[in-house]
Structure formats: C-alpha cells, structure tokens
Amino acid sequence: MQQKSHTIPLNSFPNDFNLGILIKKNAVRNLELDQISQAHRDDFYLFFILEEGNGIFEIDFQQHRLGPSSVMIIQPYQVHRGIAMDYSTFSVLMISVENLNSDYINALKDIDTIAPINIDRETCTILSETVDICLKLNERKHEKLYPALMKDSCNTIAALIISQYLVQSKKSDAQSRAEHITKQFNALLDKDFIINKQPKIYAEKLKISTAYLNECIKKATGKPVTYHIQQRIVLEAKRLLYHSSKSVKEIAAALGYDDYPYFSRLFSKVTGMTALTFRNKNIE
Structure with a gap:
C-alpha cells in the first residue's frame, strides 16, 4: 500500500518553465505513470488530448476511461491521478491561471461537470495540428514576441477544447x-x-x-x-x-x-x- 502524505501534494508550475506554459506531444506503447499515480493537486490548468489509445484517470473519486479522440480538462486544485495509459498518442497543455484567457476561465464555470468527453475525428485532427504549430513556435525563442506567441497559440488549444465542452453541455447562451x-x-x-x-x-x-x-x-x-x-x-x-x-x-x-x-x-x-x-x- 502506498504511503500517504500528511497533506495532499500540490504541484506548482515546473521551475524550468517560468513562462507558465508547457506543451508536449507523446506517442507511447505503455506509459509509466509513476510521477502522477499518486493523488495530487496542481495549481495550474491541464488540458489533455488523447488521439489514439486508451487511458484511465481518477478525478475526485471518479474513475474516467478515455478512448481515441477524447479530451480532458483538470482544473486547479482538483485531486487527480493517472492509473493507466496504453498504446497512446496524446498531447498535454499545462498553463498557469495567469496565462489562461479570463473569458475561457469564465466559460469553464458554465460547464456543470468537467469529465472527459469524446470529440469528432475532424476536431481532434485540428487540435493535433494546432499542437504541432505550438510546438514549432515553442522552438522560436529568438522571436521578440515569443511569450505572446506561446500564450496566444496555446490559448487557442484551450479555447477549442472548452468549446467542445460547451457544445456538449447544451448550455443556452441566454442564461436565466x-x-x-x-x-x-x-x-x-x-x-x-x-x-x-x-x-x-x-x-x-x-x-x-x-x-x-x-x-x-x-x-x-x-x-x-x-x-x-x-x-x-x-x-x-x-x-x-x-x-x-x-x-x-x-x-x-x-x-x-x-x-x-x-x-x-x-x-x-x-x-x-x-x-x-x-x-x-x-x-x-
């Protein structure tokens, strides 16, 4: 049995990424989840895109199974952990509260439950291509407006994912x-x-x-x-x-x-x- 800490571990943004934005794309056969298998909180937003493969995550006592063409949002301070990830192609965007567009943060409040959702293949392809662009921009650190380039491009990914949640939550634009x-x-x-x-x-x-x-x-x-x-x-x-x-x-x-x-x-x-x-x- 895994030894419990006295408090729930809280992960802050990695010190190596003082920009407050981190984006990665991975293709793995069997991902080792040691780093995230222990329940923890993050003080940043995490956007997860699973293109191919399967995964199991736990968010606040609910286990969620992810399949191909699915996305997941984990908000700051939610308790979560990874359980399994097999034969997967996926992307992860970590973005600090300060860097996520305030309109998108407000939009998240309109979503009743943020559990993983399936999206159509075309949207998943667009998300994957947008991630590729962000990764290319990430390499252009010599650009004078590099922080703005990263912030704006990665907010586009967040907006695309949040939009899918808003559509599926069937919320009316005109709130009572x-x-x-x-x-x-x-x-x-x-x-x-x-x-x-x-x-x-x-x-x-x-x-x-x-x-x-x-x-x-x-x-x-x-x-x-x-x-x-x-x-x-x-x-x-x-x-x-x-x-x-x-x-x-x-x-x-x-x-x-x-x-x-x-x-x-x-x-x-x-x-x-x-x-x-x-x-x-x-x-x-």
Whole structure:
C-alpha cells in the first residue's frame, strides 16, 4: 500500500518553465505513470488530448476511461491521478491561471461537470495540428514576441477544447436569472466554503435576500443552498480522508470546525457513514 502524505501534494508550475506554459506531444506503447499515480493537486490548468489509445484517470473519486479522440480538462486544485495509459498518442497543455484567457476561465464555470468527453475525428485532427504549430513556435525563442506567441497559440488549444465542452453541455447562451445567480454562488462557495458556511453570508455577498438565493439555487439545481454548502465541505473532507494521513479531528479543524463532534455528525448525515468508515472503505 502506498504511503500517504500528511497533506495532499500540490504541484506548482515546473521551475524550468517560468513562462507558465508547457506543451508536449507523446506517442507511447505503455506509459509509466509513476510521477502522477499518486493523488495530487496542481495549481495550474491541464488540458489533455488523447488521439489514439486508451487511458484511465481518477478525478475526485471518479474513475474516467478515455478512448481515441477524447479530451480532458483538470482544473486547479482538483485531486487527480493517472492509473493507466496504453498504446497512446496524446498531447498535454499545462498553463498557469495567469496565462489562461479570463473569458475561457469564465466559460469553464458554465460547464456543470468537467469529465472527459469524446470529440469528432475532424476536431481532434485540428487540435493535433494546432499542437504541432505550438510546438514549432515553442522552438522560436529568438522571436521578440515569443511569450505572446506561446500564450496566444496555446490559448487557442484551450479555447477549442472548452468549446467542445460547451457544445456538449447544451448550455443556452441566454442564461436565466437563476442560472446566473447559481453560477455566482458556486464561484463564491468554491472560494469561501471553509470560512463561510451560512446561506445568509452568500446572499449578502450577492446583494440579494437569503430566500431569493435559495429560490434561485433550487430552481437551477433542484437542491437548496445548504445542500450545496454541505456537499462542498464533505467533498474536501473526502479528499483529505482518502489522500492524506490527517486525523479526522485535524481534517475538521482544517475545514473550519472547532466543534469536532458537529463535523463528525455532518459527515455522517451527508454520506451515510462515519468519516473513519469512509477512510477504511477507501484505503488505497
């Protein structure tokens, strides 16, 4: 059994690539996944294009199988790991938050679930050709506008991939008021769930009443605000239980709970099992 670290490892952008952009294309028969087989987080965006072959990745407790002509996005701080990769031709784009176009970051917020998706062969070919162009530009470090060339060309790859997600998510361009507020709430929740656990606080930040916030969230998702707050807290607790050696009491404190018994009851209520039972059932 692999030894767990006390905290979930966080990978920052490689020091050798101070540009904040790294792009690679590989063709392998059987890829060694030692470097990414341990669950970890990244503080950058990762865009993955699988042209040929098969792979298995795990993102926040969900295993995803990738086949030919598929793409995957892993957002900053998602817990993930690689499990298998065989007979594959694939490309990887790593890009820092600062270098990814802010419009594309906002577009990602409109996608309900970012799991790997299949794309048509023509689009996959265009993506592959765009990667080839980026790799050629990457070699032209003598260009006066080299950083801009890399940033703009690699953002084109990101835009193409995000576009495929938007098409398949079947989101309407004209968002309803409820959807718009839900989007804002989710962004705040992801940022503040450790310190803010009351619907009233989120409503105040959005400058609306608590009742109206709850109405909008229920209309858009079918669940009340409290449900989403609890789910986000429990997701982070599961990450730490599964991928770190922190005690349940330490995890409760890390998630902003001085009242350890209250946290334990909340976890049991949401998951139907105690935190220790969850950990024991999911020993790697």
